[in-house]
Amino acid sequence: GRDRLPLSVFLIKKAWFTLQEAAIGFALGLTIGIGLAVLMLRWRVAERGLLPWINVSQTVPLIALAPIIVTWGRQQNLPDLLSISLIATYLTFFPVAVSALRDLQSPDDAHVQLMRSYAAPWRTELVKLRLPAARAYLFPALKIAATLSVVGAIVGEISIGTKTGLGRAILNYAQRYAVFPERLYASVIGAAVLGLAVFGLVSLAERLVVTRSQGAVEEVVR
Numbered sequence: 001g002r003d004r005l006p007l008s009v010f011l012i013k014k015a016w017f018t019l020q021e022a023a024i025g026f027a028l029g030l031t032i033g034i035g036l037a038v039l040m041l042r043w044r045v046a047e048r049g050l051l052p053w054i055n056v057s058q059t060v061p062l063i064a065l066a067p068i069i070v071t072w073g074r075q076q077n078l079p080d081l082l083s084i085s086l087i088a089t090y091l092t093f094f095p096v097a098v099s100a101l102r103d104l105q106s107p108d109d110a111h112v113q114l115m116r117s118y119a120a121p122w123r124t125e126l127v128k129l130r131l132p133a134a135r136a137y138l139f140p141a142l143k144i145a146a147t148l149s150v151v152g153a154i155v156g157e158i159s160i161g162t163k164t165g166l167g168r169a170i171l172n173y174a175q176r177y178a179v180f181p182e183r184l185y186a187s188v189i190g191a192a193v194l195g196l197a198v199f200g201l202v203s204l205a206e207r208l209v210v211t212r213s214q215g216a217v218e219e220v221v222r
Contacts, residue, residue: 007183010169011190017164018194021081021153025088026146026198032089033096033145040097041104041130042122051101058094062152065090066159080162087159088152092145099141103134139206146198154191166191 005013036054040047066087073083107129115125157167166187173184 007186011166011186014164014166014169014187015190015194017081018150018153018157018166018191019198021084021156021165022088022146022149022194022198024082024085025152026092026149028085028089029092029145029149030096030142033093034100036093036097037100037104038126040101041126047101051098054094054097057090062087062091062155063159066156070156070160080160081164084153084156084160084162084165087156088149091148091152095141095144095148096138100134100138103137104130106130106137107133136210139202139209142206143199143202146202147195150191150195150198166194 036050040050069086069090070080070083073080073086104126111129112125115129120128153165154167154170156162157165158171162168169187170184170191173180173187177184
């Protein structure tokens with residue numbers, strides 16, 4: 001229990017649970033977001049049909065959606081960790097899908113027409129032209145998605161009252177704020193630090209990808 005652990009160690013353990021939920025939600029959101037972007041890029045009718053619904057989906061209050069997702073997950077015998085991850089996915093996929101679609105559409109028409117003049121299959125155009133063009137510009141959306149995955153995980157924990165995670169710690173200490181206000185402040189700061197940490201990880205990945213891309217260009221120039 002909390003009384004047998006220093007507050008810092010207790011919050012680190014809670015943050016680890018939340019990080020797992022956020023990581024799964026981020027991975028699922030990234031996969032779904034890019035998948036939707038490729039689908040909308042390939043078929044314009046899919047873009048006209050899906051994009052409005054993708055935008056509308058973000059108007060549903062998360063605090064109302066979270067219990068529905070968790071109840072469904074329990075009916076399917078899913079662990080609460082996965083259900084909370086789905087809540088994080090809900091927040092994560094939107095910025096990825098919208099940004100990826102815009103970035104995949106970013107190559108110059110001249111480059112696209114050149115590939116098509118060589119009768120390059122659409123898959124080749126996607127892999128050789130559009131994905132490399134989108135890679136550098138997608139990272140700002142990934143940074144937003146990473147921090148939103150933490151927000152989704154914490155809101156999900158608070159909504160269902162799970163026994164693990166920073167959301168649970170925040171909920172418990174909010175109820176005892178009059179007695180232990182410093183514990184609530186520490187929990188909120190811990191959530192902020194976790195958000196900054198995942199933002200930093202994506203920034204590090206961005207730096208590695210950009211450095212590798214620059215190295216590849218320099219190798220071609222040589």
